[in-house]
Amino acid sequence: MNSKTSTRKPPGKTVKAAAVKSAARTKTTSPTVRSTRREEGSPGLASRGHSLIIVESPTKARTLSRYLGAPFVVMASGGHVRDLPDRELGVDIAHGFEPDYHVLAGKQKIVTALTAAAEKAGRILIATDPDREGEAIGWHIAQLIRGKRNQTMSRVQFHEITKHAVEEAIASPGEIDIAKVEAQQARRIMDRLVGYQVSPLLWRTVTKGTSAGRVQSVALRLICEREAEIDAFVTQEFWTIDGRFATESSDPFIARLIKLAGKKFESSDETTSKKTVAFLKGLSYRITDIKRTTRKRQPPPPYITSTLQQDGARRLGFPVKRTMSIAQKLYEGIEVGERGQIGLITYMRTDSLRIAPEANTALRGWIAETYGVETVAPNARFYKNKKGPVQDAHEAIRPSDVRLTPELVKNYLSPEEYKLYDMIWRRFVATQMREAEFDVTMVTITSGTHAEFRANGQVITQLGFLILYESQAKGKKTAVVKSEEGDNTEKDKEDEEGDLVTLPKNLTVGMPVNLLALDSKQHFTEPPPRFSEASLVKELDEKGIGRPSTYATIISTLLDRTYVDKIEKALHPTDLGKTVNRVLVDRFPNVFSVEFTALMEEELDKIEEGAAWRTVLNDFYIPFKEALDTAEGMRQELRKESAQQVGRKCPDCGRELIYRFGKKGKFISCSGFPECKFAENIGGEAPVETDVKCPKCGKPMLKRTGRFGPFLGCSGYPTCKTILPIKTNHACPESGCTGHLTERRTKTGKTFYGCSRYPDCQFVSWDAPTEGDCPSCKVPTTFKKGGRSGGLRYCSKCNWKEKESA
Numbered sequence: 001m002n003s004k005t006s007t008r009k010p011p012g013k014t015v016k017a018a019a020v021k022s023a024a025r026t027k028t029t030s031p032t033v034r035s036t037r038r039e040e041g042s043p044g045l046a047s048r049g050h051s052l053i054i055v056e057s058p059t060k061a062r063t064l065s066r067y068l069g070a071p072f073v074v075m076a077s078g079g080h081v082r083d084l085p086d087r088e089l090g091v092d093i094a095h096g097f098e099p100d101y102h103v104l105a106g107k108q109k110i111v112t113a114l115t116a117a118a119e120k121a122g123r124i125l126i127a128t129d130p131d132r133e134g135e136a137i138g139w140h141i142a143q144l145i146r147g148k149r150n151q152t153m154s155r156v157q158f159h160e161i162t163k164h165a166v167e168e169a170i171a172s173p174g175e176i177d178i179a180k181v182e183a184q185q186a187r188r189i190m191d192r193l194v195g196y197q198v199s200p201l202l203w204r205t206v207t208k209g210t211s212a213g214r215v216q217s218v219a220l221r222l223i224c225e226r227e228a229e230i231d232a233f234v235t236q237e238f239w240t241i242d243g244r245f246a247t248e249s250s251d252p253f254i255a256r257l258i259k260l261a262g263k264k265f266e267s268s269d270e271t272t273s274k275k276t277v278a279f280l281k282g283l284s285y286r287i288t289d290i291k292r293t294t295r296k297r298q299p300p301p302p303y304i305t306s307t308l309q310q311d312g313a314r315r316l317g318f319p320v321k322r323t324m325s326i327a328q329k330l331y332e333g334i335e336v337g338e339r340g341q342i343g344l345i346t347y348m349r350t351d352s353l354r355i356a357p358e359a360n361t362a363l364r365g366w367i368a369e370t371y372g373v374e375t376v377a378p379n380a381r382f383y384k385n386k387k388g389p390v391q392d393a394h395e396a397i398r399p400s401d402v403r404l405t406p407e408l409v410k411n412y413l414s415p416e417e418y419k420l421y422d423m424i425w426r427r428f429v430a431t432q433m434r435e436a437e438f439d440v441t442m443v444t445i446t447s448g449t450h451a452e453f454r455a456n457g458q459v460i461t462q463l464g465f466l467i468l469y470e471s472q473a474k475g476k477k478t479a480v481v482k483s484e485e486g487d488n489t490e491k492d493k494e495d496e497e498g499d500l501v502t503l504p505k506n507l508t509v510g511m512p513v514n515l516l517a518l519d520s521k522q523h524f525t526e527p528p529p530r531f532s533e534a535s536l537v538k539e540l541d542e543k544g545i546g547r548p549s550t551y552a553t554i555i556s557t558l559l560d561r562t563y564v565d566k567i568e569k570a571l572h573p574t575d576l577g578k579t580v581n582r583v584l585v586d587r588f589p590n591v592f593s594v595e596f597t598a599l600m601e602e603e604l605d606k607i608e609e610g611a612a613w614r615t616v617l618n619d620f621y622i623p624f625k626e627a628l629d630t631a632e633g634m635r636q637e638l639r640k641e642s643a644q645q646v647g648r649k650c651p652d653c654g655r656e657l658i659y660r661f662g663k664k665g666k667f668i669s670c671s672g673f674p675e676c677k678f679a680e681n682i683g684g685e686a687p688v689e690t691d692v693k694c695p696k697c698g699k700p701m702l703k704r705t706g707r708f709g710p711f712l713g714c715s716g717y718p719t720c721k722t723i724l725p726i727k728t729n730h731a732c733p734e735s736g737c738t739g740h741l742t743e744r745r746t747k748t749g750k751t752f753y754g755c756s757r758y759p760d761c762q763f764v765s766w767d768a769p770t771e772g773d774c775p776s777c778k779v780p781t782t783f784k785k786g787g788r789s790g791g792l793r794y795c796s797k798c799n800w801k802e803k804e805s806a
Contacts, residue, residue, distance in 0.1 A: 052121035053156075053170075054114060054141055056128050058776060060161060063333030063341040064127075067163045068170075075117060077128070078775045078802075081107045082140040084188065086803070089196045091189050097617045099189060101140070105803030111144050118145040123152035125173060130157035130394060131349050131549065132608070136184035139176050160400040161333050161343025183607040186616055190214060190600070193621060197628055198588070206579055207661035211561060215546040217584050218597045219554050220563055222539060223531055224573045224581040233527035239267040241276060243453050244517040245285065245445060250504035252516055255445050255455035262449055273520040280451055286512045289444035295458070296437050299430040299465040301353050301383040302396035305548035306541040308348065308424070313534035313569075316419050319729050320533045321552040324348065325773045325780055326420045327397070336404070336412045343400055344409065345424055349549045350394035353383035355431070359398060364432045366402050371467060377432050398428040415738075426468045433465035441503050445513055457503035530570040530691065544598035556771040559729045566729055567690045567703060567712065576661050579644070587631040591624050645671075652678045689715065696722045710743065727756055730769035731780040733796055737761045741769050741781065765796060776800040 053074045055061050061076040068074065082101045084090035092098035103111055118124050126142055128134040142153055154173035158166055191214050198212035246252040257265050260276065267273045303311070305324075312323030327348035333341040360380050367376050383396070399421075406422035413421060438458040445453040460466070531539065537551050546554060555571075558564040563577030573581070584592050603616045646657040650670040657680075660669040668680040687702040694701055694714040701712040701724065712724040725742035732739040732755040739757035746752065753769060755761040767783040774782050774795035782800075784793045794801035 050121055051123050051125060052117050053125045053127050054138075054145075056134065056137060057328075057332050059329070059332040059778065060158075063161050063343065064166060066341050067166050073117060073121070075114060076775075077110060077114065077137065077141055078107070080104060080137055080140070081111055081114075082144065084192055089192065091192055093193075093621070096614045097189050097621075099185060103144070106801065114141065115145045118151070121151065123154065125154055125156050125170065126176065127156045127158060127169075129349070130159055130347055132180045132184040132187075133549065135177050135180040136188075139178075139181045142176060158343075158347075159394055160346040161331060162400050165343075165400070179608045179610065182613045183604060186607050186613040187604050189617060190604070190620055193617075193624070194591075198584070201587075201628070201631055202580060202583060205583055206576075209561075210576070210580055210661075212580070212584060212592075213554075213557065214600075215550065215597060216554050216557050217581070217592045218545050218594060219536065219540060220558055220573070220577055220581050221585060221592060222536070222594070223558075223564060223571050224578055226528060226531055227573050227578075230527040230530065235527075236525045237268055238523050238525070239270065239273040240521050240523060241265070241267075241273060241280070242519045242521070243280070243445075243515055244519070245453070245455075245513045246516055247504070247507065247511055247513050250506055253455055253457075253503055254501050255443065255453035257451060258454050259452035260450075270520075270522065277518045277520055280447075280518055281515070283447035283450055283515070284512070285445050285447050285451075285453070285515055287443060287507055287509055288446045289442075290507060290509055291442045293440045294437060294461075295440045296435045297464075298435050299381075299433060300427065302355060302398055302428050302431055303424055304351050304353060304396055305349050306351070306537055306551070308397055309537045309548065309551060310534040311423060311427075312420060313532060313537070315423060316416075317569075318416070318420070319552075319555070319731075320537060321556050321729065321771065322416070322731055322780065323420065324552050326416055327424075328773070329778060330417060330421055330424075334409070334412055334417070336409055342404070344404060344421055346396075346398050346400060347394050348397050350396060351385070351548060352394050353385050353396050354394075355383070355398060355428075356395055359395070359402075360432060363402050363429065367429065367432055371433075375433055375464070375467065377434050381431055383431070396428075397424055399425050402429065430465040430468050433467070434462065436460065436464040436466045437462035443503060443507060455501055455503060457501050459502070530572060532569040532571065533566075536571060543594050544601050545594060546597075546601065553771055556729055560768070560770065565703065565710070565726060567701075567726060568692045570691045572688065572690065572703070575644075575659070575666055579661070587634075588624075588627045591627055650676060650678050652676055687713070687715075692724070694720060694722050695724075696720055725756055728753070728769060732757070732761060732763055733779045733781045734761055734763045737763070741765075774798060774800050 050070075051072050053064060053068070053072055055064065055074065055076050056079050058076045058078070061074045064074045065072070082103050084099060085102045086105075090100045090102075092100065124142075124145070126138040128138040128141070138155060146153065155176045156169045156173050158169050194212060194214040194217075199210065202210040202212055241257040243255050243257065244252050245255055257276075257280070259265055265276075267276065301307075308327065309320045309323050312318040312326075313320060316323075318326070327345065330344045331346070331348050333343045336342050336344075360382075364376050364380065402425070406418060406425050409421070410418050437460070439461050440458045441456070443455045443457075445455070529535070533555055536555065537548075540546055540551060540554070541548065558571075558577070559566055561577075562574055563580060565572045565574055590596050600620055603611070603619070607613045607616060644659045646659060646668055648657045649655065650657050650672065653670060653672050653676040655670055655672040655676065657668050657678075658671045659666055660673075661667075670676040670678040687704050689700050690703055690712065692701040692712060693699070694716065697714065697716050697720045699714055699716040699720065701722075702715050703726070704711055704713045710726050712726060714720040714722040725744070727740040727742055730741045731737075732741055734755065737755060737757060739755040739761055741753045741763075742756050744752055744754055750766075751768075753765045753767075755763045765783055767785045769781045770784040770793055772782055772793075773780055774797065777795060777798040777800070779795055779797045782793050782795050792801060792803055
């Protein structure tokens, strides 16, 4: 379909699908086929056989089969069945970015089975996931399975997997949304253009096996730029002075010195601080001001994909990929005793904060029954997204039934499933509870014009929604309550006037106070922290880079390509990652800029609103191709620029020695290669200090590389000889194991992957772990192996396997 002559079907009308030329290989001008349907009760429907429902996941298929029974046959596609080819670009740029789709390796049997089942069905319901990716998968399936009979084919969407929601969706079928399909197709083509045309340049300038991704490369840029900030940061010393005061009738409390002789107190050395302390001891003090205010804190909005990923990482310590995997299981269905298979949460890929009115009504009633009417917010809260566009077809992430409390279903869930469900459930319930209230007090203590101290305190007077977070509130008398949006694994930030403290209630203005003690403390300014998975997701989301549904893949790709190391929670760019980033930023400064990538995300979103997908691709490709041609013409210069000099001359030819990358990592090579083939092993990269503290002595751990691969070693060596493995981003696939896989090497230098809980868990694999759960048995980690015919992804616990697509 030419984008200029495209027509979109008005509501209520249908257009018949075109016949598929080939089930194995289809070249199409545009995803213009719209599924057709007949209204429920159409003449002859019952006589034409059962209804076929096609979903993506086998788990969802089992859940639906239990709900629907004999009149329906439910089959799973196992995700995508068709995509661009593995070993060629698959996009005809000269003819309007025409895609050339192929059935994926290992999916021909599934397509054949679906086609056979479709021929026997009276009607076909495409029930793939309710998002752009699911819409595209459904369209590809529809293209492949439509037979000569051209039977009724409709689109249904399940936003939650409960019996009522499923029956309601089937009773109101719709059509495949071609605008969503075009939006997904344009995104896929744009990513393919970047990956297939920039990656070869990296192969020739950095090393074989390197790759570039349109969004992945921008994420790498953010990580590298943060590392550069840390390297350039100059630490500065400063001191604070806290006084311990008490009145004749009060308990002691702490206040911080904020002014000295009428000016803001600043001290950068110990000598100044000691002189100040000596001066302050000789003064008398009294309370000169007390300000009391009431502060209210509203509950946070319900989860969307990005905030769920952030809190999964911050609060539960889950990698982003793991959070999404667990959420998928909770959505598709869990066996809950006599209740059977139930989808416990709504669809987990959403950027909408909308909650269905009936869900809010049910929630408010349940809160009143459980906690009391006084705990319910006076008026129902409705949340709006701050930025757009938003796919508002979905609700926010919430429990499908608030009455299924975490404790009620705990025995049916794994520990990880329980933790995530509990977090989602509490967040949702809090949205319709009263706000929390605090009495906030600020006390000013002075000694004439000589010195001014200040103390800040707050006391919870109404728990409100914090009744769900009592471990954070720590009782109504607690002075410090952590922000619900903050990271509960980190220390509360001090404000410039000191920590919040518990203040006596009987303080009055004019009351004299006694100085009991003074405490001066040394501090150092700190560089910005390295990105964690949570903070990187937040940064990508705020800057409009990528989409929340892709964040898990972005992070996993950076780790799998060894562009980034995850050391505890911090993401460290490797030397290879820094080199790749330097090449991409130097030669494609605009294509891989944050601003341009965010702009292209907006343009891709507009396709769903009616923009011509070919035009969007053309607007992207013209400047991209110019930058690519320029870089290709300067390949030799680029190779030299990307190389980091060692600082020594080649012993064979006298030219500069440089660092290069090979299969076994970084090594030293002559800059005159290939004329001069001198090479030298490094024996491991230089140790890099990490944010991890030694569990034995508390000193920083260093990332080192030894004969058995990378590891963490204590900086106190040889006094402290503690070593720790570096975890990958992949959970151990053994049932019930909570460990993560670590990369190791044998005595002969061969790489393998073992569980971090060894020797308690003895799982090992020669093949590298890769992105995604097993679609068959849901094991959290799959593996990949290479070969002349391409990569193969497989499950170590069942017979599932699939050829990887580019």
